[in-house]
Amino acid sequence: MIQLTNVTKVYGKSAHPSVDRLNLSVPEGCVYGFLGPNGAGKTTTIRMITGALKLTEGTITVGGVDITRDPIGAKMQIGFVPDSQDMYDKLTGWEYLNFMADIFGVDAKTRKERADRYLETFELTKAAGDRIQSYSRGMKQKISVIGALIHEPPVWILDEPMVGLDPRAAFILKEEMKARAQAGATVFFSTHVLEVAEKLCDRVGIISKGRLLAEGTPEDLLNRTGDHSLEEVFLEMTEKDAEATDEK
């Protein structure tokens, strides 16, 4: 599971925190959607959870391991799919997967079996011998997803995973996310596609200006606000937050 307690991030000498006393608890077997407008603090939060960014205050534990105190132990439990298309694209698909397997200490037999399986699932087997630099955006996203799954992590974190994927690939990814959660893993992802969040997530959190505005199951949020869709909930909450900030 992922646990964030009073997590705050202030960049440099900025007066405004990018993430402000954030508390979150994502249990095992849950698909958690992290929603928010551009610049809300989603990627900053994800970078702190994955141990790429120092926390200014607070604590984060991944599978019970404190990311600050034992970063290696915490990171070993994470499979991370970044939002950026920047990756080690001079490697071939095979070499990239082998690199990830080496980093996470996956034995030879298991890595072959998993690589074959996921490459077939994501329909990338034929391109695996090519350098990643020759891949399309969607193919890069797929190899990144497979790289994050090669050690079948108990915690899977995806930053804007649907970007660049065609409908079929997006469907396969959503099915995989559900399957991972059903197998007991924690799946945490950020997205702008609210329909995806509404259909896929067990719980969602809405963040704006670094603060958590609302959190719960999609049904909870709809009942709480009386809205008909997650999109309406999202727009209402973020607009209210923007107005409150303007008044201040």
Add this chain to the structure above:
Amino acid sequence: MKNYWILTRLMLKNTLASMNPMAQGEDDGKKKGGKGRALLLIILMLYGVGFMIWFEIQIYNATAAMQNPLLLPGLAILLGMMLTLVLGLFQGLSELYQGKDAPFLAVLPVTSRQAFAARLTSLYVSETAINAMILFPAFILYAIKSGKALPTVLTAIPVWLLLAIIPLSIVALLSALLMRLAFFSRHRETVVMILSFGIAIGYSIFITRFNSRSNEDPNAYFNAFLNNGLVDNFARIFPPAGWAAKAFAGNVGMLLLLLGVSAACAAAVIALVGPSYIEQALSTGESTVTAKSSKSDADMRTGTLFRALHRLEWRRVLRTPAWLFNGLAGVVMYPLMLGIGVISGFSSAPEGSQLPDLMKIIPSPCYIICFGGLLMAMGSMVNPVVSTAVSREGGCWPFALALPVRQQDRFTAKLIVGIEISTLCSTLIAIVAWVLTRVNPLILLCALVFTLMINIAVSAVSLWHDATHPHFRWANETEAIKKNFNQVFGMLYWLAAIALCCIPLFFWLDKPVLLMAAMIAIAAAEMALGLWLLYRTANRMNMMEE
């Protein structure tokens, strides 16, 4: 024509912006030492220009005493043209064909010829700026000392402006030929690399053989060169340099010839290479490794964490043409050029003054270890791979930090690759030195151990600097290494390491054993300091960004 100007302006602005030391280090909105970099750049420029002026004054005084004051500007002209021709081949390849903007150019409503002309102009401007630093001190000195200020200005400006055109046209043509030859290869980058090294080395051998054939007695040759053979010698080495030298001396006919040939060369290369330029630049970015029908066991061989990181570093350097050219070119070229230069220098020396004979009069092998070691340590000066190792991660850095890898392990992999490259250069120098001098290999091995200490020290400090002041926001792979100010810091650290090792020379020059012991002790201390600095930072970084 309008499109050509717009593109040229854009490319020049981009080049200037990427070279701006104030802008480097602005990652995540934080300015890191921009003012410090700018100050350092100014100091370095003042130092460089100051050194050049001092050096040229010495040459002018020597040549003026021999009644040949035109030698200095002539040498500067030759140097400018040669640098553009030889070094321009590597720069031309990476600037013309290895930028990431080919897809951007391809969709613009401009012709391939306009895009090529704009790129060539941008390259011309940067080469002409470099030439200004070489030519102007010599021209100004000549104008002052000879009292011919106005005629000098009238000839110097057009010569300066025309100087880079012919060599650049040759470079552009050769680059296009290389890319075309390599197009059908599965290992395109390697083919281009080998061919371009071959051209540069072949040209160097041609020049040295040509010169050494022209005169059997080097002293007579040198006197002839100084007193009456100046322009002819230039013309023999590279005819346009001869025309430029004569044009500078006031020969209007030669100036017109230089102008005409320059214009013809530029027009010809634009007409020949221009139409297929974008297509070729696009093909360079394509993957050169084709899909395998099935994977082999080697594809999924298990390895340790260090091996995975080490292999990743090497693969990225070897498969990124811009990093391969700029990172390994000097490492391979420097020993070879050194060898060719020394061979040509001694090839016509009289019996008894050949290098192996000269080595016999050195009183102690300790001197060979000390000075040979310092010479071989040049390997870490010409190695920008380690001083840009963290910056070259670029947008991959946040992902790299999310991996369960200790910063120490990551830095060790980068450091080892840097040391391997520097030591490759040092070893090549040692081999060249052995071939030339036939010194006992054990002595050379000892010198190599001394060099290794310096290489480790310089690599560790350079990597520490890049880790603490990374430049992640580069637009293309060439910028990541070539326009990264951290590689200048790498050279400065090398200079500092060598300077410190030279301190014992002032005290114990006549006591070889003591001198060697002191120099090795200093190198060991530098190595320990460098490693301590690097790993202390790695511990503090705790794998996370601030």
